[in-house]
Ligand SMILES: *[C@@H]1O[C@H](CO)[C@@H](O)[C@H](O)[C@H]1NC(C)=O
Ligand SMILES: *[C@@H]1O[C@H](CO)[C@@H](O)[C@H](O)[C@H]1NC(C)=O
């Protein structure tokens with residue numbers, strides 16, 4: 001090739017590169033074309049709206065998060081997409097309700113499948129568009145083969161593939177009932193198992209810690225987990241800084257899910273004392289320090305270009321009593337006065353209104369709050385929009401782009417926000433409840449197991465129960481159906497619900513999850529050992 005034509009070619013390709021770049025910048029508008037933002041999503045487990053100091057006027061156990069809110073924005077009407085783990089996480093990563101992405105209830109230790117492979121995750125889209133993607137913590141969207149995090153868009157993974165109570169450990173954390181340690185061997189087995197109350201304790205497979213797709217510890221040490229997550233997160237951030245590539249860090253904490261294992265409360269014996277007070281608060285402070293450490297590291301590396309989004313996967317697990325978080329004022333009194341809990345697994349406010357803080361120095365206005373009606377469903381479209389990445393056009397989404405709320409002080413949230421059933425009543429995934437403005441309509445109610453052991457049975461409501469949250473946050477007294485206010489809200493709610501159901505029924509990309517269970521599908525380091533232990537304790 002002659003030198004002249006090479007120069008022309010070079011010029012043409014540079015021009016092309018420039019045009020491509022310019023288009024990309026225009027699409028996102030606010031975005032700096034040379035540097036795409038980094039994203040850190042911190043998802044707490046089973047945290048209560050009232051656990052965030054800044055949400056409640058009382059003693060705060062979350063000074064680092066409170067500071068982050070002072071330097072960023074607190075979202076006070078932000079909801080998890082579902083009120084249990086797997087559906088909430090699936091919706092966060094796909095921007096779609098469980099009725100579309102197929103994940104309507106939790107996966108088990110022996111689950112063969114996971115989030116359907118026909119779904120595309122936020123991590124996959126960011127990865128395909130040049131992001132480095134890392135995940136630390138609880139996945140709970142399938143742990144076998146193609147369902148594991150490193151096969152769903154993450155370059156790196158370290159964590160527990162499901163909940164921290166879905167396996168035994170040698171030194172159990174605080175839980176109710178307290179669970180026995182892993183089976184150490186035939187000699188001492190008999191005595192230990194006798195001591196413990198086994199109901200609701202998983203004991204067959206020890207809790208694994210997985211790095212990428214390899215089991216690196218089984219059972220893992222719960223009491224060292226926070227330290228391990230912290231140092232891994234700091235390592236990811238340090239490497240990202242050197243790599244000079246935009247990144248997504250999805251940090252799905254084990255906090256505040258039982259068993260709690262705050263390092264300040266390591267039990268002296270191997271049988272924790274469940275009556276010891278202050279364990280939840282100590283665990284909350286530990287979580288807060290972890291968030292503070294991540295914020296510090298992020299500030300030190302790429303402060304002006306990193307969005308941190310802290311939120312929760314669902315409300316507190318009330319049946320765990322003193323080891324459960326606080327719903328704040330969202331008591332769900334209509335339900336609790338009839339028996340049953342009104343937090344995790346329910347569509348009462350306590351089930352899905354979660355403490356949420358966004359922080360991006362210079363971009364998210366400092367010391368601001370927003371009461372826009374938002375959801376974890378919105379994380380997917382919002383981050384993609386900020387990164388200048390288009391979601392796949394072949395499917396429908398339920399999340400909205402909340403960039404204007406986060407960065408520009410707008411209050412435009414969802415017109416309708418639907419809350420799916422996550423286990424307390426009726427069919428999984430059913431759209432039980434709809435929020436519109438300050439009102440909330442229940443077509444189905446039901447309570448989860450409460451601390452006192454009561455459960456609320458499923459009740460169908462036709463016409464629906466409608467509450468006005470601006471009058472009472474605790475959902476105690478429904479509106480009188482004979483009022484004009486009721487009739488107006490009821491009609492609007494019915495139309496919104498029918499429109500969504502029609503939209504889902506005509507969505508060409510509906511996925512179905514495989515919930516089959518096969519005991520051999522559990523992660524197992526050593527199948528010849530009773531609890532899959534990697535090594536016998538010394
Ligand atoms: C983009 O970022 C660079 C480096 O931070 C900065 O110098 C430049 O002014 C930014 N451009 C725009 C349009 O914001
Ligand atoms: C996980 O992947 C990273 C690279 O992304 C690698 O450095 C690390 O050694 C891997 N860990 C395991 C246990 O395979």
Ligand SMILES: *[C@@H]1O[C@H](CO)[C@@H](O)[C@H](O)[C@H]1NC(C)=O
Pocket residue numbers: 064289290292293296
């Ligand atoms: C974060 O940094 C500040 C100031 O450098 C320091 O006071 C604080 O202890 C650090 N917090 C954590 C959790 O590392």
Ligand SMILES: *[C@@H]1O[C@H](CO)[C@@H](O)[C@H](O)[C@H]1NC(C)=O
Pocket residue numbers: 070367
């Ligand atoms: C944050 O805002 C609140 C209420 O608007 C105000 O009372 C407080 O002084 C502000 N704090 C800071 C650090 O600016």
